[in-house]
Amino acid sequence: MGKKQYRNWQAKLHEVIYGADTPAGKLFDVVLLIVIIASIVLVMLESVRSIDEKYHDFLNISEWIITVLFTIEYILRIISVKKPLKYITSFYGIVDLLSTLPKYISLIFPGTHALVALRALRLLRVFRILKLARFLGASIHLGTAIKASRAKIFVFLFAVIIAATIFGTIMYLVEGEASGFDNIPKSIYWSIVTLTTVGFGDIAPVTPLGQFIASLIMILGYGIIAVPTGIVSAEYTRKVNMDNQLAANAAANAAHETATVNEVDLNTKSCRNCTADNHKDKAEFCYKCGHYLPSKR
Amino acid sequence: MGKKQYRNWQAKLHEVIYGADTPAGKLFDVVLLIVIIASIVLVMLESVRSIDEKYHDFLNISEWIITVLFTIEYILRIISVKKPLKYITSFYGIVDLLSTLPKYISLIFPGTHALVALRALRLLRVFRILKLARFLGASIHLGTAIKASRAKIFVFLFAVIIAATIFGTIMYLVEGEASGFDNIPKSIYWSIVTLTTVGFGDIAPVTPLGQFIASLIMILGYGIIAVPTGIVSAEYTRKVNMDNQLAANAAANAAHETATVNEVDLNTKSCRNCTADNHKDKAEFCYKCGHYLPSKR
Amino acid sequence: MGKKQYRNWQAKLHEVIYGADTPAGKLFDVVLLIVIIASIVLVMLESVRSIDEKYHDFLNISEWIITVLFTIEYILRIISVKKPLKYITSFYGIVDLLSTLPKYISLIFPGTHALVALRALRLLRVFRILKLARFLGASIHLGTAIKASRAKIFVFLFAVIIAATIFGTIMYLVEGEASGFDNIPKSIYWSIVTLTTVGFGDIAPVTPLGQFIASLIMILGYGIIAVPTGIVSAEYTRKVNMDNQLAANAAANAAHETATVNEVDLNTKSCRNCTADNHKDKAEFCYKCGHYLPSKR
């Protein structure tokens, strides 16, 4: 619908559902969060047979209630937004749909009921909701650091996958089906399990040569785990330092002094005329009022 | 009991039991530490059937001795402190109670005897006691670094848990009960086992798709372990640098020069003509007025 | 063949096959990359029995096509390069040969067919090809950091291997064949599995003493994983800082100001009276001559 027909109540609704600056918006987010978590707990309990047998009806009914709530929310989201299609085709739009649809479909095809579990994906909304909370302050650094080292981490993961492919193929040739390395994809799965130091042990080399190669893979994996860590921690350190810098400047401008971690002007002269202090080391005149600064030295 | 009735002998007792500045206090802490460790070793040995059968009486008797000692300590702590209730309801108060009670209860309900093991929690006192030792110097940085990155690590763990929930649900749908993913909670347990690169292997994916998703989880887990490490090491580096800085400034103010971490000109000559100081190390003439700088060296 | 006979068409061919500056060269690299990946996917699918049975003919034919393509490439590489022997004996030369030969040999000895999988090694070319892509920018730091800490990481891995040997021998003596520690090499394999925190569990200590030593190994491995990480991240931080510095200097010289990583006064006012610049951000008067500084803002 065009801008014209976009009515006031829609704007209000949008503010509540998508925004979080108004009390109503905040409330909506919190309630939504609780309902999402409740719905996931429900799905979990339902998946535990013993519990499901005991409380099947209760679980089923509350499931329906939540499904209806989600459906209403879904509809409200569609009618309140300016470009409904954009929302419907967006990642969150699809997730929201997937978290309601299966329940309805399960009326016709009971088999599909398990798909209700897909609403666990709604948990991702938690991030968007918590963005509003004080955690942002905590995670923004993190985000920038990770973003900054994204490309590097990509290269790294890329190398890991290639290594896994090559090692997997070699192990397939060396160990063969006898030891559970049935085919190359499975061997690659194994070498990822090994490179990442997870080591399930569902598949393990038995031939001496295989164990030797496995040892190499493990030591390699043990060694290269240092790489992403090094990257992130270096990037993060850089970010932190930059921030210190910015903070320092801010403080400087605000509190009218430039005492920072990196401060190099350490003299303690203060102007007799305007009491401004923290002058440059070689200042002869007050940077504030131009009054002469007698050297205390 | 009110401040009025709080008598002198209580103060003394308190000083010995809770303090560690007096020789008596130190001694008490050390003895306590030894008794705690002894009691835990006892519980361990007792839990080993073969040993328990051989030395049951000895173990039982020494258990009683320690229980009595702990009981006395517990009572002394109560009567020596000003606000007994505060201690009793405190974490350490409850732990201390839990480390004595089970033994007495086991007289009536033998089944509960195993709970004696709960006194392992008393080990936590070790931290409070060692706080007094030279390790503080070692762990204070650590503490501050961890505290500084607490919020960030929380966000991180939070993300890990959400990822585990989503992956767990997906794996439950993909693998199902056939491969041991009996229900969603168990699948979540599995994805935590995998994300953290622990990989017990008690449950492992068997379907190709499941193994593919598992590979993604592992690589993800392998990659994100870099995040907390990066955080802590960056925070820690910052702490260390700040310290260096403070030390430097102190030196600077004391020695009347601007030697900072970044300072490279460290000589203390000052021009007789214009009092300008902070000359280059090799300066022979004032960079300000061109006056000759007599070498103080 | 000597430089004399080296003809023009060869130069062209060489430019296309080995170079990547010309459109043709780029195209060749991209096509090659796709064919390599396709060939590996083929080998993977072939190794999965169920798939192989269904599409055996299709897989076999496409295998032959790729093998022929690789053979042609191999020949072209030989005739286009100035020193064919140097290429043939080079690592990539051998890999390229290994990726074609097995298929032909399998005509005579069908058993050797599996060796076709060796062409997975061709994946390594990906690195050379991607060198041309934007990832270089991302991985160059990485490369230098790793190179810088190469020697250190070598020492580290060396220590890990020695530790593994000693622990392996001890575990062999402690656990013996009963628990699967059949011989020393296998025990060493186990201790590498443990030190690197992979922990397959295909072999695990059962005697209390063995489990105690295993605990020591694990804690050691858990502790020392910090070492390579520390190295890389420190080296990497250093690299990053150096870069910042260089960038800063460049900027400084270029933009005629001394904005450095540590610079806090960033304004670019310069005094009309004495041309002194680098004033404090809030300066209203020249710190050098006291002349009024008109605000450029």
Next chain:
Amino acid sequence: MGKKQYRNWQAKLHEVIYGADTPAGKLFDVVLLIVIIASIVLVMLESVRSIDEKYHDFLNISEWIITVLFTIEYILRIISVKKPLKYITSFYGIVDLLSTLPKYISLIFPGTHALVALRALRLLRVFRILKLARFLGASIHLGTAIKASRAKIFVFLFAVIIAATIFGTIMYLVEGEASGFDNIPKSIYWSIVTLTTVGFGDIAPVTPLGQFIASLIMILGYGIIAVPTGIVSAEYTRKVNMDNQLAANAAANAAHETATVNEVDLNTKSCRNCTADNHKDKAEFCYKCGHYLPSKR
């Protein structure tokens, strides 16, 4: 034997055996290193039954040769050193003895033959020998960094062990013998396996509560692995920076300029009179000859 009787040939011998500055000393070290590695390879091969059965005589004879060589070395070490007792009682002295004795004892008690494997401990000599090699340069930083964070890492490992004890006890109470948590020591072994993210899977929780607690332990272990890494990498960064600083100052004093990583004087003026450059940013006169520096700005 006192200093008096300490004869010249002993000094020579000592120089060869313990020293490495003379060609003879270097040669001795290298030969020793080879023999040690050979002896360990022998022990390994011997431990592999199939190989032992084939080449038993050859292995046995070469074992005897090496044992005799080691015995001679041991005797030479004793007679060449000034304080024989000090060597005999030293760690290396005991190791050297343990690497020869078992073979002789096995003549009387064949059972003890396996103890020959103890000579793997001789590998530790490799460190002392390689100290002489170029690796020192690589590992000295490492050493200092680790030493600097020794206390901190100790505190950390200490915390890990306490955590393992408490979690182990709790898991023993929760899971009990049914799931393989037979006794507390074994549970502690399990929680170390889990905390260190090794995860053999030889023991794994089966009860929901147990799996929940296990999840907590894993996430904790996953989180705290950041701590030692953070420490080492921070300490290491500090070491590196200090070095840069020292190097910079050295360079400054030596090469008569102060261009360092931390350089803040970035102007490019050079004195017309004496061509000295790299003046302070605000220099008006050459710090070398006092000649006036015209401002290029």
